[in-house]
Amino acid sequence: MLTPQDPELTTIQPIPQEAFDWYDEYAHGLMDRRTFMKKLSTLVVAGFSMTMLASALTPNYALAEQVSFNDPEIKAEYQTFPSLQGHGEGRGYLVTPANLTAKAPVVLVIHENRGLNPYIEDVARRLAKAGFIAFAPDILHTLGGYPGNDDEGRKMQSSMDKAKIEQDFIAAALFLKEHPSSNGKLGAVGFCFGGYIVNMLAATIPGSIDAAVPFYGTPAAKALRKNIKAPLMLQFAELDQRVNDTWPEYEQDLKSQNVNYIAHIYPKTNHGFHNDSTARYDEENAELAWQRSIDFFNKYLI
Structure with a gap:
C-alpha cells in the first residue's frame, strides 16, 4: 500500500484538490460514506487507483511520531478528572517535562472529531519537549476511548x-490549570473540532484561558464572543473554504471587542495541514505554524 509520502503520490500523480475537499466534507459529516466513495471512484477514470486515493486521504499514524512516548526528556501517563456537568468523568494523556524543577505553564491539547488519536498524543509530547505541561483529553473515554481507527x-x-x-473540555481545562506543578497560566491548542473547542473555551471560561491557538477551527456561538479576553492566534489553511467562510464575521466581532488577536493564513494548504499522518500535511507551513504557536505560548504563559 502506498503511503502519503510516496513519490508516486506526491510528484508523479498529485492527488486532485477535489479529493481533499470531498474528504473534508465526509470527515465533518457533510457527506455520507457512500457518496464520498462514489465521488472518489470518478477519479479512477483519471488514472488513480482507489488504493492510492485511500492511502493519501486516510491517516498513517506511524508517520506522525515526532517524539517517542519513551523519550527520556518527558514523562507521559493517563489521568482521570471529574466532569460533573459533562459525562461524569474524563480521561486524558498528561505529559510533563521529565526534569521539572519549577512551576511550568500548562497547555490543553484538543483533538479532532474522532477522539484522542496518536497524532494528538504526539502533539502533547512535542509541547512537553518545549517545556510545557500538556494534557490531551479523550472525549471518547466513557465509550471506551479512541477505538484505534478514525x-x-x-x-x-x-x-x-x-x-x-x-x-468535559471545560472541566479538563480547569483540572489542568490546578495541576500541582502549574504556574497558573493556561493555554489551549486544538485542531479542527478542537479548534472550535479552543474558541469556545476562550469565550466560555475567559477568566481561566490565558492564551488560545485554534488551528482551522470555527468560532464560538456569536452571543458568547463578547466574553473573550485571552490573546488569540488563529491558524487557517488557504484552501479550507468551509472554515474560512466563518472568519470575516468572527474577525469583526474580535475587533469590536478589542481582543488581542493575530491570524495567519497559510498559502496553498488544506484543512489539516499540520497533521503529519496524511497527504494534507504541509511540512514547511506546519513547522512555521507550530513554531509560531510555541512562541505565542512562551510570550503569554511564562
Whole structure:
C-alpha cells in the first residue's frame, strides 16, 4: 500500500484538490460514506487507483511520531478528572517535562472529531519537549476511548451529546490549570473540532484561558464572543473554504471587542495541514505554524 509520502503520490500523480475537499466534507459529516466513495471512484477514470486515493486521504499514524512516548526528556501517563456537568468523568494523556524543577505553564491539547488519536498524543509530547505541561483529553473515554481507527472514532463522537462534550473540555481545562506543578497560566491548542473547542473555551471560561491557538477551527456561538479576553492566534489553511467562510464575521466581532488577536493564513494548504499522518500535511507551513504557536505560548504563559 502506498503511503502519503510516496513519490508516486506526491510528484508523479498529485492527488486532485477535489479529493481533499470531498474528504473534508465526509470527515465533518457533510457527506455520507457512500457518496464520498462514489465521488472518489470518478477519479479512477483519471488514472488513480482507489488504493492510492485511500492511502493519501486516510491517516498513517506511524508517520506522525515526532517524539517517542519513551523519550527520556518527558514523562507521559493517563489521568482521570471529574466532569460533573459533562459525562461524569474524563480521561486524558498528561505529559510533563521529565526534569521539572519549577512551576511550568500548562497547555490543553484538543483533538479532532474522532477522539484522542496518536497524532494528538504526539502533539502533547512535542509541547512537553518545549517545556510545557500538556494534557490531551479523550472525549471518547466513557465509550471506551479512541477505538484505534478514525472512522469508528467519528461515529462514536458524533453519537455523543454536544453540550456534555463541551462541559468535559471545560472541566479538563480547569483540572489542568490546578495541576500541582502549574504556574497558573493556561493555554489551549486544538485542531479542527478542537479548534472550535479552543474558541469556545476562550469565550466560555475567559477568566481561566490565558492564551488560545485554534488551528482551522470555527468560532464560538456569536452571543458568547463578547466574553473573550485571552490573546488569540488563529491558524487557517488557504484552501479550507468551509472554515474560512466563518472568519470575516468572527474577525469583526474580535475587533469590536478589542481582543488581542493575530491570524495567519497559510498559502496553498488544506484543512489539516499540520497533521503529519496524511497527504494534507504541509511540512514547511506546519513547522512555521507550530513554531509560531510555541512562541505565542512562551510570550503569554511564562
